[in-house]
Amino acid sequence: MTKTVWVFPGQGSQVKDMGVDLFSLPEAKEKLEFAQQILGWSVPEICKSEEKLSHTPYTQPALYTVESLLVDLMRSRGAKPQLVAGHSLGEYVALYAAGVFNFQAGLALVKQRSELMNKADEGQMAALMGFDREELEEKIAQNKYKDVVIANDNSPAQVVISGTKAAVEEIIANIKVKRAVKLKVSKAFHSPFMESASAEFEKVLDSVPFTDAEIAVISNVDPTPATAAEILKERLKRQIVGSVRWREISLQLPEEGVERVVEIGPGKVLTGLIKRTCSGLTLQNVSSAADLPN
Helix, strand or coil: CCCEEEEECCCCCCCCCCCCCCCCCHHHHHHHHHHHHHHCCCHHHHCCCHHHHCCHHHHHHHHHHHHHHHHHHHHHCCCCCCEEEECCCHHHHHHHHCCCCCHHHHHHHHHHHHHHHHCCCECEEEEEEEECHHHHHHHHHHCCCCCEEEEEEEECCEEEEEECHHHHHHHHHCCCEEEEEECCCCECCCCHHHHHHHHHHHHHHHCCCCCCCCCEEECCCCCCCECCHHHHHHHHHCCCCCCECHHHHHHHHHHCCCCEEEEECCCCHHHHHHHHHCCCCEEEEECCHHHCCC
16 A cells, blocks of 8 residues: 655645636535634635635634535545644645544644734745855844744755744845745744744633644644644644744655555645655646546
8 A cells, every 4th residue: 555645735825716617516505614613704705706715714714614625525535644734724624634623623723823823023024045054044143133044844845934024034145045926914933923823822722622643744843744633733832932843744745654645635836845855756636526536
């Protein structure tokens, strides 16, 4: 049997009309009704609006819902992974796919997570491509106010830094980088600027029961497989302020004997990152109903 990991993209992968071919399927009806009750708005309607879909309180629940529907459809066709992992918001879908909580509990968590993160102080994030890692880490360590961090360590050649606007611009101006792209976000996600949101969200997490995972989960803050409910919850508590260690997750896959990677959700960001980090893995993308296995 080919050892397979399912991976789930996070915020930034959303696209207008994502899930449009899923929403009319009979299998999706019940979950969309649950989503409407929990969120107070329609996921299919929000997915029609590029402008609304760009706002965190809409983006994260919409992505969670669309990716969870794809998980259900994959399962209905007999597909099952041996490992799961998700990038930032995608970790919640990974936990759902692993049976740690049901769809409703996961969506309620994502709703509160997105609202708390959206209330955080203003900040800036920027993707850096083609840089010297040692130089970057040195400049971050030298930053006088300690107000910039590596938020997403995506691959050997790509990271995302996060912090105040001034600090992010200072780093970009003082390192050799092939390309720097400021992200269309106004918050410093996965940085100490999320500490207040993280503290409030920790109380929410404590109130939600987790069960042991049926499938091992590789977490953002600790890229080693785990199934114990208490470990997975503790890792999730650190996720909002912690760095997404995707490069290390990618490197862990061959160590776990993984041969095939299936990215479930809009776009091909994660398989692209994994391809640039590891060789010899079979990569597959499931973004819509048309991509589902027979």
